Amino acid sequence: AQSVAQPEDQVNVAEGNPLTVKCTYSVSGNPYLFWYVQYPNRGLQFLLKYITGDNLVKGSYGFEAEFNKSQTSFHLKKPSALVSDSALYFCAVRDDSNYQLIWGAGTKLIIKP
Amino acid sequence: NAGVTQTPKFQVLKTGQSMTLQCAQDMNHEYMSWYRQDPGMGLRLIHYSVGAGITDQGEVPNGYNVSRSTTEDFPLRLLSAAPSQTSVYFCASRPRGGTGELFFGEGSRLTVL
Numbered sequence: 001a002q003s004v005a006q007p008e009d010q011v012n013v014a015e016g017n018p019l020t021v022k023c024t025y026s027v028s029g030n031p032y033l034f035w036y037v038q039y040p041n042r043g044l045q046f047l048l049k050y051i052t053g054d055n056l057v058k059g060s061y062g063f064e065a066e067f068n069k070s071q072t073s074f075h076l077k078k079p080s081a082l083v084s085d086s087a088l089y090f091c092a093v094r095d096d097s098n099y100q101l102i103w104g105a106g107t108k109l110i111i112k113p
Numbered sequence: 114n115a116g117v118t119q120t121p122k123f124q125v126l127k128t129g130q131s132m133t134l135q136c137a138q139d140m141n142h143e144y145m146s147w148y149r150q151d152p153g154m155g156l157r158l159i160h161y162s163v164g165a166g167i168t169d170q171g172e173v174p175n176g177y178n179v180s181r182s183t184t185e186d187f188p189l190r191l192l193s194a195a196p197s198q199t200s201v202y203f204c205a206s207r208p209r210g211g212t213g214e215l216f217f218g219e220g221s222r223l224t225v226l
């Protein structure tokens with residue numbers, strides 16, 4: 001079965017430090033992978049996606065993600081965290097059987113000044 | 114740009130009552146969907162539609178009905194609300210043939226007493 005895992009419920013990072021939010025996936029074919037962000041009391045916003053091509057994908061707000069096929073991972077990264085990056089982050093993979101997205105449970109990112 | 118509009122933002126129901134959550138999008142997207150978000154469980158797909166007159170069940174469809182009479186609107190109906198339906202509901206849309214990037218509404222918080 002296809003699935004997505006976000007192993008960390010919460011990640012704490014000091015402002016200015018690099019951040020990583022982890023995501024691993026399990027799919028039968030080539031993965032379509034996504035990251036979304038949810039600010040408090042708001043809907044989700046698309047950050048970036050991997051379909052094919054370069055393993056390093058750049059997205060909105062200075063975020064990037066690295067696709068690693070051998071480790072079946074798609075970790076979200078940012079070189080220098082901002083307090084305003086504090087939010088809930090979701091990883092998702094497309095289910096090839098029905099083209100719907102399968103979502104991870106979410107990781108709460110807290111950036112401390 | 115309005116994007117995806119959900120109403121109401123907040124609603125309190127008593128067990129057994131019925132209600133409809135409204136969703137409208139002005140981007141001419143053919144695909145629309147409803148998710149529920151519960152703590153620690155990510156997003157779970159309730160129903161989706163790939164175009165007017167076409168709907169299909171997602172992961173957790175029981176207790177919910179949908180219809181799609183126009184491209185713009187995709188209402189979600191709860192016929193007999195139960196406390197287990199207390200959740201935050203999100204409507205999302207995307208263009209047909211898109212690579213999965215979804216546009217979300219701001220959410221509707223429903224409490225069933």
